[in-house]
Amino acid sequence: MREMKPWVKPVLDLGPLVLFFVLFMLYRNDTFVIGGESYGGFILATAALIPALIVAAGIQWWLTGRLAPMQIATLVLVVVFGGLSVWLNDPRFLKIKPTIIYLLFAAILGTGLALRRNWLGAVLSEALPMTELGWRRLTVRMTVFLVLLALSNEIVWRTQSESTWVWFETFGLPAALFVFLMANAGLYSAHALPPAETSDDDRAV
Known part of the structure; x- marks a missing residue:
């Protein structure tokens, strides 16, 4: 690597x-x-x-x-x-791609919630150590957020101009994700795992 x-x-x-x-x-x-x-x-x-x-x-x-x-x-x-x-010369296929991907991951996270599996934590826990309750709450919020993004994409591409959708896809969706992540800073802090205690060998160094 x-x-x-x-x-x-x-x-x-x-x-x-x-x-x-x-x-x-x-x-x-x-x-x-x-x-x-x-x-x-x-x-x-x-x-x-x-x-x-x-x-x-x-x-x-x-x-x-x-x-x-x-x-x-x-x-x-x-x-x-x-x-x-490209093949069918029809922009609509690419425009529905965000809808499908957001609904796909919302369904995956929702299934994890129903099965009481921490799939989001399994992917991100190394970068963001949190309690099981913290991951569950974040998963619920992320699932709802992804559904809202899918709905927003459908509304924009079906009702707005092609240029508006391109701006929305390029800047709007990433900005919404950034705002969502920042808005959950309090949750990260409240449910952060305490740092691993230093071992006796480390303290002796």
Whole structure:
């Protein structure tokens, strides 16, 4: 496993999405004729997003030896629904991708709650040590939040312009996730596990 510098992961995570946004903004009003078929800027940006996301995921796998479940699900859904958008020349397939991924993870977390399994903690406990009750409360909040994100995505892409949805997907959804995580700072603090006690051998050093 190679050591990944701190700035590399944000670049790999956000790079493909930024590429999609830039290409769409540059070519949103243009039409490209390929093989007798006319394609808009959204489809061009989608066609660039798919290989960019694959390359980014491949680099992260090469550097770290693993991918987070959310990354794997996003990669698969972008390849499938983005590919359908390009193949059928229909932007709607990519637009419903966030809805599906948020509902998928909401269902997974909800199932974990019903089975009394700490699946969210199993993934994040190393970075955020908390009590079982803390993880359960965070899981409930995250499940509701993901359902709201899915509903928001459906409302935006069905009622707003294509440009509005691209702005929402690129900046709105990540900002909402950041606000959610910050809003739960009190929960993290209230349910944080105490630091591991220093052993006698460590104190003797």
